[in-house]
Amino acid sequence: MRTHLIRSSRVLALGGLLAAGAAALAGRAAAQQPQTQDFDAVQEEIVPVRGGVYMLVGAGGNTTIMAGDDGVLIVDTQFAPLSTKILNAIRMISDKPIRYVVNTHVHGDHIGGNEAIARAGRTRAGGNVVGDIGADATATAAIIAHENVLNRLSMPAPGQPKVPFGAWPTETYIGRKKEMRFNGEAVQIIHEPNAHTDGDSIVFFRSTDVLATGDLFTTVMYPYIDEANGGTIDGYIDALNAILDLAVFSNVNEGGTMIIPGHGRLSDKQDVIEYRDMATIVRDRIKEYVRRGLTLEQVKAEKPTLDFDPRYNTPNGFWNADRFIEVIYKQMKQAQGAAAPARNAKPGQKPAAAGGRR
16 A cells, blocks of 8 residues: 655645635635635645554645444545545545544535545444435445434525535534444544534544544634634533543653644644644633723734744635634624623622633
8 A cells, every 4th residue: 555644844734725725615614615726736745643544735724534344434625626535545445334424513625525424435324224214224335423413404595605415424423423433443523512513523532542623723824713614612622621621641752642733743642732722822811901991903913823923824714813813802792791880780690601612
């Protein structure tokens, strides 16, 4: 089997690709391609992670592949035009059937290949399901996501492009998580609410000790808070802390749990710590400026992201430091307004309890 390692130039290329591609996808649930991207030139690179888990790097979000005796499970499917290349890469890893496609969230650069890749697979079913439906019960791989992903795809907001029915999840879960055994290990699909979007999932391969995070963690840009799809900065930081709760170091704060980000290079817990700290510091700086009564322009003049810009800012991208500051400022202002009635409560009146998962 041929494999290709990610080089620093590849990471830079991913940053440029994200800036070009996500401009057409921001706030959308559509599996549509950016007009400037030449998909014929994209090469899918296979990065061995651990055991039967691999990271596939092409265009759009990273794809995770888990292969074993039971078959193949895929996390995220990049853009639709890359489906054939993704399938070819999978066949270089395993000749077993594709059983499951898991979507970490609703964005088109992560769900674009759903229909074609699911159609190339076969799910597992039995009992009354096969008896009632026949061959159609196992004719495609199952597409799994949180129910909010299906809600966004099936009821797009006005002006949002429609996604083909065949790309929708066929199996959804509600609440905190979905668990199953596949290829001899426990696989946990864990919902992180109102973070990057309102339908984000982490996929944790417990025995292999690998986490696929979707866009709850990247190495190439500031956290993208998609407000149109339910994203919040506080929820995003909560999600990063949840990733850290699952991850374990190997030695001297290095190695251990391998983390496959939504975009960028293969990472470990220390990378997520640095990203969490960055997001928390920027959020808290802006929160303090809001408390002092600064306007948005005054906050921007204070440059709350300055020390992180060389690493995470994409000045010409759809999501840059200015956009990041703007959404945090807006949400901190909203939080301040919501807290004002509690501060102004009459003597003897009990303030409303603060929200939050933690």
